[in-house]
Amino acid sequence: MAEEYQLSGESGKIWFVGVLMAIPISVVLALVYAYVDVYNPLIYFTFVVWMFYLGAIMTTLKVVAKVSKCRNKKAIMIFGSLIGLLSIHISWACFNYVLLNKVFDNSIEIILIDLILSPSRSLKSASIIAESGWFTVFGYTPTGFVLWMIWIVEGLGILLAGVMGGLSVLHEEVFCEKCGSWADDIDYNVRLSYNEDTIEGLIKGDIDSFYNHSLAPDGESPHLRLNIHYCRKCTGTITLDFDLITLKRNDKGEIEEESEDISPVFIITEEQYERFQKKDFANSEAES
Numbered sequence: 001m002a003e004e005y006q007l008s009g010e011s012g013k014i015w016f017v018g019v020l021m022a023i024p025i026s027v028v029l030a031l032v033y034a035y036v037d038v039y040n041p042l043i044y045f046t047f048v049v050w051m052f053y054l055g056a057i058m059t060t061l062k063v064v065a066k067v068s069k070c071r072n073k074k075a076i077m078i079f080g081s082l083i084g085l086l087s088i089h090i091s092w093a094c095f096n097y098v099l100l101n102k103v104f105d106n107s108i109e110i111i112l113i114d115l116i117l118s119p120s121r122s123l124k125s126a127s128i129i130a131e132s133g134w135f136t137v138f139g140y141t142p143t144g145f146v147l148w149m150i151w152i153v154e155g156l157g158i159l160l161a162g163v164m165g166g167l168s169v170l171h172e173e174v175f176c177e178k179c180g181s182w183a184d185d186i187d188y189n190v191r192l193s194y195n196e197d198t199i200e201g202l203i204k205g206d207i208d209s210f211y212n213h214s215l216a217p218d219g220e221s222p223h224l225r226l227n228i229h230y231c232r233k234c235t236g237t238i239t240l241d242f243d244l245i246t247l248k249r250n251d252k253g254e255i256e257e258e259s260e261d262i263s264p265v266f267i268i269t270e271e272q273y274e275r276f277q278k279k280d281f282a283n284s285e286a287e288s
Contacts, residue, residue: 022061053091240265
């Protein structure tokens, strides 16, 4: 049975790199979101931008983890949670900055850094805005409890993006400890027929049993997709995992893939890797 790959647990330079990268990026993202929030007249578009904002927070965490060479899931999760909390505060400070400049038409000087460094001013501003509201949708202006609930949901989404980003950022990522670099994700699109009789052995790491599978014909559902990570610098770290792919038709009649992660990440040899590259499987010549 193949050995299961595990991250080393080293934190790398997550805190140093994180502070240098994540905080400035968080300010830029929050400022862009604030301008859209205040000046965009279409509430639905603001919601879409909010979703992109959450995705950008998660992407920031992944970049920080890669650059800092963090291999500790707990460390990146804690860092992600802190970035989520910080992003809530920064996004509110940026919102205040943009809204106040709009209200006063830039007639008074408002300094963003002062708002960021003064959480109490943001809370006071929120209380004032909540009394009369600041936007109208379908002829209704949310105020008081309703507006606070909208802000709470918005903030929880930002916090969740940080927490979930931290949890998922190192999922199936492979780091080569020999040369100190991340292994490349090799996408050569090998799909194998699904065999219930051997799937349990595959999940336990019986790598050789893969060769008894045939390549999946187009349109077969479900089937297995192989994922390989390979260190190009030293070729000393090669891993394999696989997903269960199910094809389903969406509302538009288009075929979409649903992916289910059903295996750990296993360490494989150079010889096994070459066989996967050559697509050396049962009936491969007939199927390909």
